[in-house]
Amino acid sequence: MxxxxxxxxxxxxxxxxxxxxxxxxxxxxxxxxxxxxxxxxxxxxxxxxxxxxxxxxxxxxxxxxxxxxxxxxxxxxxxxxxxxxxxxxxxxxxxxxxxxxxxxxxxxxxxxxxxxxxxxxxxxxxxxxxxxxxxxxxxxxxxxxxALGCLPTRSGPEWSVTNHALVDAGHIEERGTDLLLLDGRSEVRFTGEHEPLDSVAGHIPGAICRPADHNLEDDGTFKAAGLLRDELPVQPNMISYCGGGVAACHNILAYAVAGLPLPRLYAGSWSDWVSELSRPVVTGR
CATH class of the missing domain: 3.40.250.10 (Rhodanese-like domain)
Incomplete structure (x- = not known):
């Protein structure tokens, strides 16, 4: 995309x-x-x-x-x-x-x-x-x-769902090395040194670590588009994931800000991947 x-x-x-x-x-x-x-x-x-x-x-x-x-x-x-x-x-x-x-x-x-x-x-x-x-x-x-709805509902065009922006675990297992997997968690979670949320530590085989906070300057604003273009890897078939599918969206937004092709989202992310113990897991860098 x-x-x-x-x-x-x-x-x-x-x-x-x-x-x-x-x-x-x-x-x-x-x-x-x-x-x-x-x-x-x-x-x-x-x-x-x-x-x-x-x-x-x-x-x-x-x-x-x-x-x-x-x-x-x-x-x-x-x-x-x-x-x-x-x-x-x-x-x-x-x-x-x-x-x-x-x-x-x-x-x-x-x-x-x-x-x-x-x-x-x-x-x-x-x-x-x-x-x-x-x-x-x-x-x-x-x-x-x-709190939960102080604006009037407005009519407008129908929403159009684009599920091609998504992948699931089966797609990752099937495509394997054909994919560039971006892990948006911290490095200590990526390596498996510290896992506060999930029952299994580590990352999906072949993934690279791109913590979502690396998209931001120290003041919490996004880095400039040109800097992001220099930092973000680009190849066909990019997939973004994290622990639960939240920070992964921040990495996709970074690609949008940079004007680059957008990775697809593995919404279930690591928490879904490790729900099946037969799936491979890697620790370390």
């Missing part, structure tokens, strides 16, 4: 001007913790950008009743239904944000909207809430009744 010539990021100042313009835009606050399902909503209630709604990694960006790793993708119809409840239209702009430079879980939301559902106008707030607070500074608080 190739990207068109456009920016997938929006700076805090650009975002502030967009909000002030009165143009229709859905603002989705995707703050999350991989291990604490209550974190995102709690911090949204403490303070958030006016007009934003909370988009839950654990219940909207994933459906844990389905198989496929720690954060299985929901059924497309259910995701569209949840988007409608949040006032998201396929014809109007969307801005997604979190408090981790897009890694938790704004990039996941971007991937699901842009790569999976074909929404053409989705941007990630560059630097997230940290950049917003340091540049604009204004946050508001709301009661729980307004």
């Amino acid at each position: 190739h990207t068109e010539h456009r920016s997938f990021l929006i700076t805090a100042r650009e975002f502030d001007r967009l909000l002030a313009s009165g143009q229709p835009v859905s603002v989705l606050d995707c703050r999350a913790s991989l291990t604490d399902p209550e974190y995102g909503l709690n911090v949204w209630l403490e303070g958030h950008i006016a007009g934003s709604v909370f988009l839950d990694l654990h219940t909207v960006l994933a459906d844990k009743t389905l198989p496929g790793g720690r954060f299985p993708l929901p059924e497309p119809w259910k995701f569209v239904e949840n988007l409608a409840g949040l006032g998201v239209s396929s014809e109007h702009s969307v801005v997604v944000l979190d408090d981790a430079g897009g890694r938790l879980a704004a990039a996941r939301a971007w991937w699901m909207l842009y790569c999976w559902m074909g929404h053409a106008k989705v941007s990630v707030l560059d630097g997230g809430l940290t950049a917003w607070k340091s540049t604009v500074g204004t946050l508001v608080s709301n009661d729980p009744d307004n």
Whole structure:
């Protein structure tokens, strides 16, 4: 999948001007913790950008009743239904944000909207809430009744699911050395030295380690497109994975920012791979 010539990021100042313009835009606050399902909503209630709604990694960006790793993708119809409840239209702009430079879980939301559902106008707030607070500074608080859908549902074109942006474990097992596998976890998790979340440590044979935080500058904003182009490996048949399919989307976003062909997502990622003990595992570098 190739990207068109456009920016997938929006700076805090650009975002502030967009909000002030009165143009229709859905603002989705995707703050999350991989291990604490209550974190995102709690911090949204403490303070958030006016007009934003909370988009839950654990219940909207994933459906844990389905198989496929720690954060299985929901059924497309259910995701569209949840988007409608949040006032998201396929014809109007969307801005997604979190408090981790897009890694938790704004990039996941971007991937699901842009790569999976074909929404053409989705941007990630560059630097997230940290950049917003340091540049604009204004946050508001709301009661729980307004957290999950304070925008009117808008009509618009039908959503178009593009499952070719996805692969599963069977595809990886079948293609083997024909693939470039990018692992978005930290190096200590990649090597198996430290595994805090999954029952088996290590990585998929043939994978290379590309931690998602390597896409960011020290201030949490994305590296320049040219620098990313110099750093990111490119070859046919690229697959992005991580522990549960969240940070992997950040690596795909980095390719988009760089203007490079996009890897496909192994949504189940390592947590799905090790659910079958017969699958091969490698430790070390």
